[in-house]
Amino acid sequence: MHKTVIIGGGIAGLATAFNLQEGGSTSYTLVESAPRWGGKITSAHEGGFTVEGGPDSFITQKVAALNLCKRLGLEDQLVGSNSGKSASTYIYSGGRLHSMPEGMMLMAPTMILPFLRTRLISWPGKLRCGMEIFIPRSHSEEDESLASFVRRRLGDELLNKIAGPLMGGIHAADPERLSLRSTFPMFLEMEKKHGSLMRGMMKRPKPSTTPGVKRPSMFMTLRGGLEQLSEAIIARLDPQSLRAGCGARSVSLEEGRYIVSLSDGSSIVADDVVFATPSYVTADLIEPLDSTLAKQLRAIRYVSTATVSLGFRRSEVEHPLQGAGFIVPRGEGRRITACSWSSVKFNHRAPEDCVLMRVFIGGAFAEDLAEQDEVALVQLAREEIQTILGITATPLLAQAYRWPKANPQYDLGHAARIAAIEQNLAAHPGLHLAGAAYRGSGIPDCIQSGIAAAQTITTRHAQAEGARQSETPPVCIES
Numbered sequence: 001m002h003k004t005v006i007i008g009g010g011i012a013g014l015a016t017a018f019n020l021q022e023g024g025s026t027s028y029t030l031v032e033s034a035p036r037w038g039g040k041i042t043s044a045h046e047g048g049f050t051v052e053g054g055p056d057s058f059i060t061q062k063v064a065a066l067n068l069c070k071r072l073g074l075e076d077q078l079v080g081s082n083s084g085k086s087a088s089t090y091i092y093s094g095g096r097l098h099s100m101p102e103g104m105m106l107m108a109p110t111m112i113l114p115f116l117r118t119r120l121i122s123w124p125g126k127l128r129c130g131m132e133i134f135i136p137r138s139h140s141e142e143d144e145s146l147a148s149f150v151r152r153r154l155g156d157e158l159l160n161k162i163a164g165p166l167m168g169g170i171h172a173a174d175p176e177r178l179s180l181r182s183t184f185p186m187f188l189e190m191e192k193k194h195g196s197l198m199r200g201m202m203k204r205p206k207p208s209t210t211p212g213v214k215r216p217s218m219f220m221t222l223r224g225g226l227e228q229l230s231e232a233i234i235a236r237l238d239p240q241s242l243r244a245g246c247g248a249r250s251v252s253l254e255e256g257r258y259i260v261s262l263s264d265g266s267s268i269v270a271d272d273v274v275f276a277t278p279s280y281v282t283a284d285l286i287e288p289l290d291s292t293l294a295k296q297l298r299a300i301r302y303v304s305t306a307t308v309s310l311g312f313r314r315s316e317v318e319h320p321l322q323g324a325g326f327i328v329p330r331g332e333g334r335r336i337t338a339c340s341w342s343s344v345k346f347n348h349r350a351p352e353d354c355v356l357m358r359v360f361i362g363g364a365f366a367e368d369l370a371e372q373d374e375v376a377l378v379q380l381a382r383e384e385i386q387t388i389l390g391i392t393a394t395p396l397l398a399q400a401y402r403w404p405k406a407n408p409q410y411d412l413g414h415a416a417r418i419a420a421i422e423q424n425l426a427a428h429p430g431l432h433l434a435g436a437a438y439r440g441s442g443i444p445d446c447i448q449s450g451i452a453a454a455q456t457i458t459t460r461h462a463q464a465e466g467a468r469q470s471e472t473p474p475v476c477i478e479s
């Protein structure tokens with residue numbers, strides 16, 4: 001029987017296994033080096049708080065995560081972000097929090113008055129931003145960094161105070177190195193089509209609505225935390241196909257089939273192998289099969305981050321917390337990059353009279369801060385929250401999560417790097433890549449990469465089966 005080994009039990013590996021099993025055409029084993037499933041998805045419950053260590057939600061515009069939740073019967077567990085009453089994000093600048101001007105679409109202002117009124121951007125900065133409409137489109141086909149694009153179209157101040165910390169922050173990246181094409185291609189398309197972002201924003205079609213059908217919130221999570229998603233997948237998978245606490249050590253090729261050697265000394269013979277591991281792990285596993293491919297995989301950089309969740313009594317926090325949280329531009333001399341007000345963003349995150357917030361540390365500019373131990377991380381988060389929000393109380397809950405080399409960097413040239421990797425991979429039929437390093441690092445992208453890997457394997461299997469049957473001589477029935 002056609003056999004697949006999936007290496008890595010994060011959301012990409014789990015999605016691959018689930019889709020293979022639903023396809024019903026192949027037997028598989030999912031191996032995970034850690035004792036638990038879910039990879040970066042990890043939720044904890046303490047004293048009435050629901051704490052997310054890694055991702056806290058997924059975007060619904062890309063439908064893979066929402067659809068998977070529905071397929072798993074989690075529809076009644078879905079919780080949308082409280083976007084209506086608390087969509088605003090704040091920006092820390094000059095020692096205080098400024099509300100993001102209403103109408104900002106990530107980097108581009110779409111409403112004039114709120115943008116003119118904000119004290120976050122200086123008058124020269126506003127004027128420079130307004131010039132955007134007259135700046136000719138670029139005809140260059142070269143990959144451009146987020147920083148170069150924003151500086152060219154909207155000016156330095158908008159880059160440093162809004163676009164850099166907000167959009168670079170999503171990827172924990174340095175905007176000077178982040179490929180716009182591989183992360184926010186819609187802005188390039190807008191420039192190409194309309195010659196200006198502001199013109200493009202004004203002309204963009206209103207999202208279509210079907211009467212009686214409510215559009216899902218832009219961000220969604222699960223009532224009991226995102227780990228409900230990985231738990232629901234595991235509950236559906238065949239327990240005989242699951243090996244947690246048992247990592248892959250090496251992959252070799254013998255007589256046209258792959259041998260996956262595991263950390264417990266056993267090995268599995270497979271026709272297909274899906275690497276749903278960070279690309280630097282995949283590089284080590286693939287090295288004996290193709291050192292060029294391994295080198296290309298190692299060229300995808302990762303940076304370290306950390307999160308610290310702090311729970312307080314509501315009465316101990318003076319700030320109204322009317323928003324999703326705040327971001328901290330690099331030049332402000334602080335040691336955190338952002339803070340999200342988790343219990344304002346989503347219901348079911350804190351007891352009634354409490355608030356939960358989550359502080360982000362590290363990323364491209366401060367990896368060393370993220371690599372400290374948990375006690376130091378909590379201390380740092382508390383000090384920064386005291387300075388920025390004035391909270392002096394001892395938290396009811398303080399939980400740090402370290403994420404060493406966890407965030408893949410979509411550096412300039414990323415698309416070309418991935419194309420080259422895929423070209424070399426094609427020389428190894430049966431090997432597949434899934435996960436955050438390649439074509440999107442958000443949860444929906446990772447799920448989609450697992451769906452794609454499962455589909456390729458199912459097709460390969462069907463083709464192999466078809467070829468086998470056509471080679472079988474017809475059975476001659478003697479009368």
Ligand SMILES: Cc1cc2nc3c(=O)[nH]c(=O)nc-3n(C[C@H](O)[C@H](O)[C@H](O)COP(=O)(O)OP(=O)(O)OC[C@H]3O[C@@H](n4cnc5c(N)ncnc54)[C@H](O)[C@@H]3O)c2cc1C
Binds near residue numbers: 008011031038307407
């Ligand atoms: C702090 C943080 C916050 C984030 N927030 C969001 C968010 O809000 N929304 C969003 O959409 N995305 C978010 N992301 C991104 C998203 O969570 C990740 O990109 C995604 O979960 C990665 O899934 P994955 O399956 O590719 O990799 P992982 O989750 O990293 O899974 C890989 C698995 O492979 C295992 N493994 C490693 N080596 C081996 C081996 N040799 N053998 C077997 N197994 C091995 C690992 O133990 C791990 O379980 C966030 C990421 C971080 C770090």
